Amino acid sequence: MNLRTILRTTVACAAVALTADSARAQALAVPSVGTGLSGPVTLDAAAVYWNPGLTAYATEPTLLVGGHLLVGDIGYRRTRRATYQRPDSLDFALPIAPEAVDPEKTGPADPVAANPVGVLPSAFFITPIGKTGLVFGTGVYAPYAAILKFDENGAQRWALTQATIATVNVQPSIAYKFHEALAVGAGVSYVLGFAELARVQDFAALADVGGALGRPPINQRNDFGPNAPPGVRELDVMARPIRIHDAWGHAATFNVGLASQPTPRLKLGLTYFHTTSMTFNGRFSLDMNDDFFTRDLASQGLQYKPVVNGDASLSIPLPRSVVGGASYDFTDVIGANLVVGYTGWSVVDAFDVRVKSPDLAQPRIGLPDTSRILLPRRWKDTVAVEGTLRYRAADRLRTWLTLGYRSAASPDATIDVASPDGDRLVANLGANYALTPKLGLIVEGKLHSILPREVVGSENDLGNGRYRLNLFALGLHAAYAF
């Protein structure tokens, strides 16, 4: 919901979707920038990210250092609801010959699961600049870093078999307090992302392949393309493993925050995260080692090398979002925060993946050395609401409990295992223990869990089935006030 989350999420989405129709959406996005209590109305060093305007209220230099250990449990059981060919058949247009229909390829498939583990460090620092009223802040944080591995032969392999994702954000900020009732801050964020992923590319889903089949000289009516019906999908010959590796992406954007503390017990915050785009550039490797592609149709102009390597790139838009909140201390012991957010995920209509290699070119059948893969996403804007109850259990111990809800970005039509998204419940329980007057230790546990999601409306039966997503992050931070 916050920019960091957006960036992190988008990096993940982009990376996973690089070859595939995968988009992680919010799947692995845990609001783990700073502590669980960090937010647009929480004055800590992580406000550099959450609301730079709020840092203007800082009266002393503060350092926040720590991280999260992320453990994920992602599960998917695909349910095929359409009619499929036998995988060793090769009808490329409907109707399928009766003999070629696979009677066993229907209903639930074997479930698959992945359990990513990652360490997500972060460090923030804010400091007033003399008596200027300005507060400088900076942050370095890694919202996500983990390996996601599914069964290479699982029913989900058309979406994803493996992904490695890591991002690092660097963000300086500056804030100024005009008045106790109004402070403004802004930050510039640079995101460096690294992604690798693997999946089985269904060539039946590629517009280029359908076009080459349909054009002279082959001139074959075919149903191949991004909207290929299930009946012509998932054929062994057309199932080409692909890996995107060494893909690096970066982006820069900014956020602007307003903060207000009209009364000592009330804080208000509003942050705008700007949109931008992010480009990943890397290499791809495509396994074409099948006689169909390497020699059987050579005289027809179709002959690939057994392995095609080349450059890959992906540019995706990063959505803008607005996060606002209020914090109120009912007493010196009890307080509450309310944060709401709106993220414009609808800007992500599709991922545009491009691969380029001279070895891709098949000039006799009109295939160039580049291939464009449009991965329909059609994401929806999302809303999020989180409420936090704060409780000072002792002089040196403050605790909190957060409960929240986030709507799903991925619609049923385009969801797949690479973006196991859904309406999500969020819970966070944490404690801050003051070891000394200046040093606090923050321990917390976060749980994000999507409501059980049974999808039946996936386009072309690509992602029907039951999704499970549980993310647990154990956080440990130290806050030090100089």
Added chain:
Amino acid sequence: MKATTPSMRVRYLPALALSAIVAAAPLGAGCLAAFEPPPEGPASPLAVGETRVVELRSTRFDVLDYEKTLTKADILALPADVQARLWLLDLDLSNGPNAPRLLDNALAAIRTADPKTLTPAARNLQRLLNMTPATADLRGTNLEELNALAPLIGIAPPRVLADLLAIDVDDEFIAPALAAEAILTNVIATHPNARTRLGAKTAANPDGIYPVARGSIPITLADAATNCASLSTKFGAVTQGGVFHPGFIVGTTSARVLEEDFRITVRANANALPYKGIELARAEVASVSSVRSQSDRLFNFEDPNWLVIDGLVPGVPVLESITFRIPEHPEFVRGGRSPMPRGFGSSEAWTLPPWSIEHVLISAAQSAYRGISTRIAYTAEGKTDPLFEAVVSDGFQEMNVAGGVGAPPAPSYLWDLLLEVAQVRLHDGQIPEGQADVEITLRDVPIGTDTATIERSIRENLEADPNALADLAATIIDNASGDADLYYYRASRDNAPERQGDWLFFVAEGDLPRDEAGRPKRPYSYARPGFFADAELTQKVSTKDLLDGDTEHEKVRIDDATVVYAEGLSGVYRLEALPKKSLYRRSVFVTRIR
């Protein structure tokens, strides 16, 4: 390791750096790499006792109206055998429907041509064609005596010669039509490539070799694609059956038959994928062309668009230039002096190869004068008894001079006389003996058929020749690779249940891999083709029984755990079918047993 360490370092450094930043230890371990390419080159030969598993599949890639366009260049790139079978027409040089009296008209035209416009060899021919009794030079011939005799009898030699031949002194010795006929018969019709051509292999003509009408030369699509430039090679020097023919077309032949953008587009319905088989010696997958087995259903002849031809010249194609050459014997050839053999005489010219100009000349003269029987006599003024008398009987002349006045030429056939006269005339201008070849160049000659006929001819010839069609299709859809000894086939569901399912086919001769010229790369040298129940290969279990239209291959149906034996080119192999994992795949254990 030394070679990979630097690249590994480069590849992983950024990731490691990033992982260090995020303290994500698993990151480095998760780095993906490019796929490793498969090993190159063929597998090692299978050793005796060694077993390998080979997975075969029967994947169909059925294409409808698959379109293939052949340009001129594509046609010329077809295997020579395929090119030779793409016959278009026989160009009738004698009397075709659109080019009547083609050759003799051309010869007639040469007679009146400006000698300056002719090559030396063509001028030689012009001199021959224009030779008349009035222009004949009798010196050095057996008629030379007439030069001495004529003043004595008061008759000019040309008159005597004309009277002997029963023509006027200004008439040509040999009419162009007769010369043309002699050329067609002796020079052109004797060339092997003008006597037969390749065509459809049918039950009635299994070799597919057809005679070419005398006076015609066969033209193929490939000839047309070269604008007939290939004719000089096709009808050039050749030795066949130990007999040499120097050829008769020289120089650059050109024609306007096909436009530069000429193309033939065929539409085929086929399984474009090959049969997957096994090269036993290496126990590896090889592909056998599936096209020939589909030749009877590849093209829908009822669809007029199964073949579309574009780029034929409008109207009647024209042969712009073609030059025929007839070589001269290296030595002067005397006419005969004997009436035997009757009707021919004893000239050596008859024993020369028919394509020599001397043979052509004597043949043409014989055709012109073989029926002549006459008597001529010249009597001096005031005398009653003839001073000179000549009797011609069936072309054989005998001259007599009364009173011992001079010596008359020796008896001979008229064509013996003319052979010598013609040879002397050929060497006017002191042309050395043996260098008086003659040439005939035809220009802007309609080739005897129009574009529509050519298109119809291409279509009809291909439709009538399944083999040529199969060859063409095999070229269009060339999907074979490797050198299989047997292949996997799934019988259609049209068969009885017990004959459906998986089969192994032993390759037939037509399945052998081919080189670029369309010839098999190796001989079909299997001692015992087929499949056997025992390792000694004594109990054959395969048959050539009809299955899906095939009666050519030894074949055996296989099920899970079926074991058969087969002999490859170098060894005997045990083949054990493994249980199927999917409908269109079958794995086989291949064991070399000796």
